[in-house]
Amino acid sequence: MKKEGPILIGFLTGSIVITSYFLKSTGLKSISDTVVRWRLIIAAFALALGALNMVRLHGKNIHHKGRNWQYSVVFLVFFLPYLAIGLIRGSNSAQYQYVWKSLYQPASATMYSMTLFYMTNAVWRAFRIRNLHAGILMFTGAAVMLGQIGIGTAISPLIPRFSSWLLDTVNTAGIRAITIGGSLGIVSLGLRVILGLERSYMSDGGN
Numbered sequence: 001m002k003k004e005g006p007i008l009i010g011f012l013t014g015s016i017v018i019t020s021y022f023l024k025s026t027g028l029k030s031i032s033d034t035v036v037r038w039r040l041i042i043a044a045f046a047l048a049l050g051a052l053n054m055v056r057l058h059g060k061n062i063h064h065k066g067r068n069w070q071y072s073v074v075f076l077v078f079f080l081p082y083l084a085i086g087l088i089r090g091s092n093s094a095q096y097q098y099v100w101k102s103l104y105q106p107a108s109a110t111m112y113s114m115t116l117f118y119m120t121n122a123v124w125r126a127f128r129i130r131n132l133h134a135g136i137l138m139f140t141g142a143a144v145m146l147g148q149i150g151i152g153t154a155i156s157p158l159i160p161r162f163s164s165w166l167l168d169t170v171n172t173a174g175i176r177a178i179t180i181g182g183s184l185g186i187v188s189l190g191l192r193v194i195l196g197l198e199r200s201y202m203s204d205g206g207n
Contacts, residue, residue: 007196013038014194051083078103140166 013035020032058072066072085096128134146152147163192198 003199007199010193011196014190018194051079054079140170 016028016035017032020028055076058075061067061069061072062076082096082099085093085099089095143159144163144166146155147160147166152159152163189198
């Protein structure tokens, strides 16, 4: 029952939610809504468990003076008071929003800005023309960048038009293809879980 239980739960809950989309049944829709609410409750418990696990891991790292334990101290000093503010005052409180806007958002913006150097290095490596594919990547990338700045218009008015065409037509088509492929993959994975063919979510990997 250790293996059959999760498989049975996944089959029943998944079947109920999927069936409710195709059958106009008030009772089935009510059960489906209840299952979805259970998912939210379980997700909240999983988030709380993840937070406790983070506190445990960083606390253990501080206790044993592990690798970079100073950063664990910084994490707990900021994480625990912020968590307490959110639980006591709520996420819409002035104190919570102050920490979010004055500390988290600037720190997040700083981290993203630091990735610019890594992205520049990656672009430099990618734009090395070694074959036809690299040449196409270099050409389209340069066209898009020139189309977003004034120098592209100064060179030729056709560059911004070509850049817009690449973004609106070629890029959009590629993104939609990736989205459709990802959606089909999610559907396939969901069916495998419902049918009991996918068992990697179990503690032993389904073995």
